[in-house]
Amino acid sequence: MTSIKELIDRLYKEGDLVDESLVHIIENISEEDRTHLYAKALDKKNQFYQDTVYMRGLIEFTNYCKQNCDYCGIRGKNDKVDRYRLSKEAILHCCEEGHALGYRTFVLQGGEDPFYTDEVLVDLIESIKKSYPDSAITLSIGERSYESYEKLKKAGVDRYLLRHETASKSLYESLHPNMSFENRRRCLSDLKKLGYQVGAGFMVGLPGQTSADLAEDLRFLKTLEPEMIGIGPYIPHEETPLKGSTGGTVEQTLVMVALTRLMLPKALLPSTTAMGTLDPKGREKALKAGANVVMPNLSPTDVREKYELYKDKICTGDEAAHCRQCIEGRIKNAGFRVDMGRGDHVSIWGPSKASSLQIDW
Ligand code: 5AD
Ligand code: FES
Numbered sequence: 001m002t003s004i005k006e007l008i009d010r011l012y013k014e015g016d017l018v019d020e021s022l023v024h025i026i027e028n029i030s031e032e033d034r035t036h037l038y039a040k041a042l043d044k045k046n047q048f049y050q051d052t053v054y055m056r057g058l059i060e061f062t063n064y065c066k067q068n069c070d071y072c073g074i075r076g077k078n079d080k081v082d083r084y085r086l087s088k089e090a091i092l093h094c095c096e097e098g099h100a101l102g103y104r105t106f107v108l109q110g111g112e113d114p115f116y117t118d119e120v121l122v123d124l125i126e127s128i129k130k131s132y133p134d135s136a137i138t139l140s141i142g143e144r145s146y147e148s149y150e151k152l153k154k155a156g157v158d159r160y161l162l163r164h165e166t167a168s169k170s171l172y173e174s175l176h177p178n179m180s181f182e183n184r185r186r187c188l189s190d191l192k193k194l195g196y197q198v199g200a201g202f203m204v205g206l207p208g209q210t211s212a213d214l215a216e217d218l219r220f221l222k223t224l225e226p227e228m229i230g231i232g233p234y235i236p237h238e239e240t241p242l243k244g245s246t247g248g249t250v251e252q253t254l255v256m257v258a259l260t261r262l263m264l265p266k267a268l269l270p271s272t273t274a275m276g277t278l279d280p281k282g283r284e285k286a287l288k289a290g291a292n293v294v295m296p297n298l299s300p301t302d303v304r305e306k307y308e309l310y311k312d313k314i315c316t317g318d319e320a321a322h323c324r325q326c327i328e329g330r331i332k333n334a335g336f337r338v339d340m341g342r343g344d345h346v347s348i349w350g351p352s353k354a355s356s357l358q359i360d361w
Contacts (some may be wrong), residue, residue, distance in 0.1 A: 002021075002126030004024070004025055004028060004029055004030070004033045005033055005036055005191035007021050007024070007025055008025070008033065008036055008037050008040055008262075009040070009265070010025070011040075011230040011262045012040045012043075012044065012120050012262055014180055015259070015262065015263055015265065016222065016263060019141075019212070019219060021217075022214075022215040022218055022259065023211045023212055023214075023215045024253060025037075025255075025259065026211040026214055026215065026256075026259075027175030027211045027255035029107075029255060033280065034251070034254070034255060037250070037258045037259070037262075037289075038258050038288055038289040038290070040258070040262060041257070041259075041261040041262055041289050041290030042261075042288055042289065042290055044261050044262055044265045044290065045261055045265075045269075045290045045291075045292055047265065048249070048265060048266050048346050049292050049335075051336050051337045052292065052333070052336070052337050052338075052339040052344030053287060053292055053294060053331045053336045053337065053338055053339065054105070054268065054292065054293045054294075055102075055103060055105075055137065055294055055295075055296065055324075055327070055338060055339070055343070056103070056105040056106070056107045056270075056293060056295040056296075056343070057094075057095075057098035057101070057103035057105065057106050057107065057295075057296065057297075057298040057320070057341055058107045058109060058295045058297050058298055058299070059086070059091060059094045059095070059098075059106060059107065059108050059109070059298050059299055060109050060110065060297070060303070060307040061086040061090075061091050061108055061109070061110050061299070062084070062085045062086065062110035062111055062115070062116065062260070063081060063083055063084055063110070063111055063303075063307050064076075064083050064085060064110075064111050064113040064114075064115065064169045065110075065111025065112050065113060065142075066111075066112045066113070066114060066151075067111070067112050067176070067178075067179060068176075068177050068178070069175060069176055069179075070174075070175045070177070070240060070241045070242050071175060071203070071206065071236075071237070071240060071242050071310075072118045072232055072237070072240065072309055072310075073237035073239060073240060073308045073309045073310055073311075074111050074308065074309060075240060076111075076238045076313060078240065078244075080239050081239075081306065081308075082306050083306070084303050084306055085113065085115060086126050086299075086300070086303070086332070088123070088127065090300065091108070091124060091125060091128075091260055092128065092131065093130065093321070094106075094298045094299065094300065095128055095132060095298075096131075096137075097298065097320050097321075098320065099132050101320060101321060101324045102324075102340040104134060104135045104136065104341055105135060105136040105138060105159075105341065105342055106128065106132075106136070106137055106138070106298070107138040107139075107140060107161070107295060107341060108137065108138070108139050108140065108141070109139075109140040109141070109161070110140070110141050111141075111142070111262045112141065112142040112143065112317065113141070116141065118147075118148050118151045118152070120259065121139075121141075121152055121155070122151055122155040124321075125137060125139075125152065125155040125156050125157055126155050126156060126213050126289050127181065127238070128156075129155075129156035134342075136157060136158040136159060136342045136343075136344070137157050137159070138157070138158065138159040138160065138161060138199075139152060139157050139159070139160050139161070140160070140161035140162070140199075142162065143162070143179075143183060143184065143187045144187070146190045146194075149187075149190055149191055149194055149196070150194055153194050153195065153196060153320065154184055158196070158197060158281045158344075159196055159197040159198070159199065159227070159228065160191045160196045160197075160198055160199065161199035161201075161228065161230060162187055162188060162191065162198070162199065162200065163182070163199070163200060163201040163202060163203075163230055164184060164185070164200045164201065164202060164217075164220060164224075165184070165201075165202055165203060166187065166202055166203065166213060166217065167202065167207060167213065167216040167217045167219070167220035168209070168210075168213040168216055169181045169337065170190060171208055171209060171213055172184070174208065178203055179205070184327065188200055188224060188226070191202065192224070192226075193253070197227040197228065197344065197345050197348070198224075198226045198227055198228070199226055199227065199229065199230055199268075200221060200226040200228075200229060200230075200237075201226075201228075201229045201230030201231050201232075202214075202217045202231060202256075203231075203232055203233065203234040203235065203248065204231065204232070204233050204248040204249075204252050204253045205233050205234045205246070205247050205248020205249060205252055205253075206254050206272060207234075207242055207245045207246070214256060217256070217311065218256075218259055218260060218263055220234070220259060221263065221264060222263050222264065225264065226264075226267070227267065227268060227345035227347070228267065228268040228270070228293070228345070229260055229264065229267045229268070229269050230269075230272060231256050231257050231260060231272065232248075232253065232254060232272035232273075232274035232275060233247055233248030233249060233250065233252070233253045233275065233278055234247050234248045234273050234310075235247045235248070235274055235277060235278065235311055235312075236310065236311060237308070237309070237310045237311055238311065244319070245321065247278075247310075250275060250277070250278050250279045250282050250285065252284055253274075253275060253286075254289045255287060255289075257269060257271075257286055257289050257290055258289040258290050260277075260290070261289070261291075262290075266345065266346045266347060267345075268292060268293050268343065268345055269290060269291040269293060270284075270291060270293040270294065270295055271283040271284075271286035271287050271291035271292075271293065271294050272286070272295075272311075273295070273297075273313065273314060273315065275308070275313075276314050276315075277312055277313055279315050283327075283330060284331075284333070284334040285328055287331070287334050287336055288334060288335075293343065294327050294331065294347075296315070296320070296322075296323035296324055296326075297315050297318070297320065297323050297325045298320045300319065300356045301316075301318070301319060303316075304316040304317070304318075305317075312341065317325065326348065
């Protein structure tokens with residue numbers, strides 16, 4: 001029988017394993033094998049991105065949401081949420097502050113808020129692009145039509161984050177009332193077709209999630225080949241139907257981050273806030289297991305607490321400048337280098353950037 005260490009080494013070399021082997025690793029990995037897995041994942045990341053970690057400025061601009069995902073604290077039916085929307089001026093002000101702090105990617109994230117019609121968004125995006133033509137815009141506002149994604153792309157959006165949440169159809173349907181598994185996949189495929197850099201991703205430790213489901217997540221990602229992949233532990237929130245459930249762990253999530261790095265070596269993988277929430281060193285641990293992006297918060301402090309997707313989310317009291325410093329210190333202490341550039345996926349770099357980093361182009 002092949003050992004787990006041998007399976008990891010094969011995955012490192014070949015970039016894939018059969019699903020049974022992935023399940024076997026997920027279920028049986030020992031502490032010693034985990035250390036080996038993380039080292040291999042870090043090595044793979046270094047081949048494409050060296051010791052750099054990209055920074056993105058996150059602006060959580062609306063917590064209104066028409067959806068009702070069973071795990072999410074800002075689900076529409078949670079009437080304890082103090083709802084807010086940032087005005088165009090407030091969002092531009094966040095960008096101004098972020099740009100002065102050195103950020104060259106702005107991630108605009110929100111619930112599925114019908115207030116933001118294509119018209120409102122196009123005007124907002126054009127204004128941001130006009131003021132900061134050197135910066136990338138990433139949107140993360142859920143499911144929309146092909147036509148809407150097309151208009152937003154034309155207005156200047158570079159990237160779009162839409163986690164697939166789980167690749168298991170039955171689990172997806174059980175967690176997302178009135179949403180469809182097929183429509184989510186349609187959205188991801190439309191975004192790809194339209195030329196966005198696309199971010200998918202999933203939660204680890206969802207109630208009812210099996211190791212086979214997690215292997216299915218890896219399989220789905222390997223087929224979709226998104227440029228960005230957000231992976232975080234599920235963390236229960238009291239005001240949701242899943243209150244009282246057990247969440248995912250840092251260890252399980254690190255294993256999934258590292259396996260993802262070995263299967264999609266060039267992906268941009270954020271070290272997520274949810275990891276930092278479960279463990280004060282969680283984000284550093286993810287960087288050491290192959291993640292290469294962090295997304296410090298740029299939202300105004302008076303709305304931060306209101307964007308509570310899960311319990312005890314970190315950084316809710318901290319100014320943008322504080323998070324910027326904090327994260328930089330953490331990245332450096334963990335042995336990495338901060339890159340404040342746009343941080344595009346390696347596949348769209350020009351040869352000059354690639355050669356300056358001595359990449360075999
Ligand atoms: N725990 C962890 N992650 C969550 N998300 C939403 N709710 C939770 C939770 N309770 C994640 C989802 C979503 C992203 C913005 O946050 O994966 O896509
Ligand atoms: Fe926000 Fe550390 S990143 S306080």
